[in-house]
Amino acid sequence: MNYNFDEIIPREGTDAYKLDLREMVFGTDDVLPLWVADMDFKAPPAVVKALEDRASHHIYGYTIRDNKFTSAIVNWLKNRHLWDIEDGWIEFSPGVLPSIMVALHEFSNPGDKVIIQTPVYPPFYSIVTENQRELLRNTLIEEAGYYTIDFDLLEAQASDPRTKIFVFSNPHNPVGRAWNKEELKRIADICIKHDVMIVSDEIHSDLCLFGHSHLPMAKLFPEINDRIITCMAPSKTFNIAGLSSAYAIIADSKLRKRFHKRLWAMQLHMGNLFGGVALRVAYNDGEDWLEALKKYLEENALMVQDFIAKNMPEVGFVLPEATYLLWLDFRKWGLSPAKLRKALIEVGKVGMNDGVSFGTEGAGFQRLNIGSPKSVIGEGLKRILKVRNEVYKQSQY
Numbered sequence: 001m002n003y004n005f006d007e008i009i010p011r012e013g014t015d016a017y018k019l020d021l022r023e024m025v026f027g028t029d030d031v032l033p034l035w036v037a038d039m040d041f042k043a044p045p046a047v048v049k050a051l052e053d054r055a056s057h058h059i060y061g062y063t064i065r066d067n068k069f070t071s072a073i074v075n076w077l078k079n080r081h082l083w084d085i086e087d088g089w090i091e092f093s094p095g096v097l098p099s100i101m102v103a104l105h106e107f108s109n110p111g112d113k114v115i116i117q118t119p120v121y122p123p124f125y126s127i128v129t130e131n132q133r134e135l136l137r138n139t140l141i142e143e144a145g146y147y148t149i150d151f152d153l154l155e156a157q158a159s160d161p162r163t164k165i166f167v168f169s170n171p172h173n174p175v176g177r178a179w180n181k182e183e184l185k186r187i188a189d190i191c192i193k194h195d196v197m198i199v200s201d202e203i204h205s206d207l208c209l210f211g212h213s214h215l216p217m218a219k220l221f222p223e224i225n226d227r228i229i230t231c232m233a234p235s236k237t238f239n240i241a242g243l244s245s246a247y248a249i250i251a252d253s254k255l256r257k258r259f260h261k262r263l264w265a266m267q268l269h270m271g272n273l274f275g276g277v278a279l280r281v282a283y284n285d286g287e288d289w290l291e292a293l294k295k296y297l298e299e300n301a302l303m304v305q306d307f308i309a310k311n312m313p314e315v316g317f318v319l320p321e322a323t324y325l326l327w328l329d330f331r332k333w334g335l336s337p338a339k340l341r342k343a344l345i346e347v348g349k350v351g352m353n354d355g356v357s358f359g360t361e362g363a364g365f366q367r368l369n370i371g372s373p374k375s376v377i378g379e380g381l382k383r384i385l386k387v388r389n390e391v392y393k394q395s396q397y
């Protein structure tokens, strides 16, 4: 089937975070929105149809998620990630961040230390600190735009007896790495050795690009099953983040019971009716759409690469192994992070995620969301080039 990812669908006035929060985030609503991580594409036709059908019933009461829901997940993971799990290992959650929060509360205490790998998705900071845990930054090592893990630092941080949890982003937002087997093995070994629990956020797992594949940590190393919670969702994959439907996979029954009890204690178990429908249909009927989407995203990433190479080769960029989020390095422009941001907003009128919001390591970077029609990405690139020509080249800003 053909899907039209080139279609421009106006989103203004639809309560879309990406559009309607521009004034608050950028101080103006006239920037081209290439920031927050959702896409400007329609969800797969089967999902749209199922939601319309369900909406036409007109009764929207409390909902259950039975084995139709869990078997859609089981089959999806088996087909897409060659991971055999059991229905009973699945715990529903209204989001990946809520899953992480439940795990933090159940498996650590206030004052305990939690490791994250920076620069990273900003809520990883606040979810730790605002829940009164202490943050340990396992800063990633960057070399010519490619990121790897500082294992010596990780080991030192994990060996602190107060370190209880490692919140892991795989594939990583924003650096785009789909971590390989050797890296995962070293993490598993360190966490086993120092008795650290792993909360593995694999929300971007379906979006591996350019021949890379996702390796679920819990699948590779069953020996860590008593210390790993895998958090997944169809939200990024099928552009249904607004439907709040995610899940955690926990093979170990003791761990799972504790997670389950805490989820209920926090009253997070109920979830919304449409989210359940969308997850089930997306996983059962969305594979073809996802393949087409990934192809389109790869074309967009290559288009950015080509444009940068031709027009602004000083901007650092490495094709992502996964995600529709590109991590662009503007450090050679020599602007302070504040000036870079101001110039992009005021001169370029382009709204990307500011690198520093991912941590101090992000100074001089911007995160570009390529989950939009090609014409929109092309326009975004032109606007960035305008900033380059008017601000960086003339150094007058």
Ligand SMILES: Cc1ncc(COP(=O)(O)O)c(C=O)c1O
Binding pocket: 037, 094, 095, 096, 097, 098, 121, 169, 173, 201, 203, 233, 235, 241, 246
């Ligand atoms: C790494 C990562 N985790 C979690 C989330 C958010 O998940 P949810 O909306 O299900 O809480 C995002 C969204 O961008 C993300 O990139």
